Amino acid sequence: MLETIISSTTGESFTLTNALLVIVSSILLGLVISLVYMKTNKKSGYNSGFSTTLIMLPVIISIIILLVGNNVARAFSLAGAFSIIRFRSAPGDPKDISYIFFTLAVGLTCGMGYIGYAFIFTTILCAVMIILDITKYAMPKNKTMQLKITIPEDLNYEGVFEDILSRYTDSWNIEKVKTRDFGALFELSYIIQMKPESNQKQFIDDLRCKNGNLNITLTLSGFEEKVYN
Numbered sequence: 001m002l003e004t005i006i007s008s009t010t011g012e013s014f015t016l017t018n019a020l021l022v023i024v025s026s027i028l029l030g031l032v033i034s035l036v037y038m039k040t041n042k043k044s045g046y047n048s049g050f051s052t053t054l055i056m057l058p059v060i061i062s063i064i065i066l067l068v069g070n071n072v073a074r075a076f077s078l079a080g081a082f083s084i085i086r087f088r089s090a091p092g093d094p095k096d097i098s099y100i101f102f103t104l105a106v107g108l109t110c111g112m113g114y115i116g117y118a119f120i121f122t123t124i125l126c127a128v129m130i131i132l133d134i135t136k137y138a139m140p141k142n143k144t145m146q147l148k149i150t151i152p153e154d155l156n157y158e159g160v161f162e163d164i165l166s167r168y169t170d171s172w173n174i175e176k177v178k179t180r181d182f183g184a185l186f187e188l189s190y191i192i193q194m195k196p197e198s199n200q201k202q203f204i205d206d207l208r209c210k211n212g213n214l215n216i217t218l219t220l221s222g223f224e225e226k227v228y229n
């Protein structure tokens with residue numbers, strides 16, 4: 001019958017209706033988790049590809065659990081197949097990693113048939129994520145920013161910007177110094193914590209008076225490839 005898929009190896013069967021229910025439930029729960037991720041990361045920035053991944057992961061995991069069932073040989077075969085996959089992406093934010101484990105748990109729960117429990121703990125954890133975001137739990141008052149200052153080669157940069165940085169920032173640290181344009185220019189890279197009351201335009205204007213009106217770049221550190229709403 002079309003509604004019954006028979007495993008030729010073990011004789012174990014499951015209905016097509018149940019399989020579709022598991023898959024649809026996984027998609028819905030993954031979509032909910034993805035929406036919560038985008039909501040809680042709207043201000044700090046989020047990766048659009050990662051949002052899609054959060055929808056796909058529960059479905060993939062639930063399908064794997066459905067296919068493996070209680071077949072030990074099949075489980076070892078899948079483990080061997082996945083062991084050849086190499087993940088080359090850089091380590092993510094700890095918050096993003098928690099969402100990965102969240103979706104994995106949802107996929108496992110749906111794949112094992114505990115769809116009701118999957119909806120329950122998805123609702124609870126999503127509510128916790130939203131509450132933590134609204135209350136700004138453990139969020140620093142000041143954002144880390146990256147400052148790049150271009151200076152001419154004849155300017156001794158050691159100590160020349162310290163008074164301005166001390167006036168406008170809570171903390172600062174020089175990260176990198178490199179030459180540009182065949183040594184005609186130097187580029188200084190700082191990691192800074194701007195004071196909440198500091199005026200960024202006035203900060204940049206004061207720096208321009210010191211570097212001869214060359215290029216100055218001030219960006220949020222670590223969020224160059226994220227989406228902002």
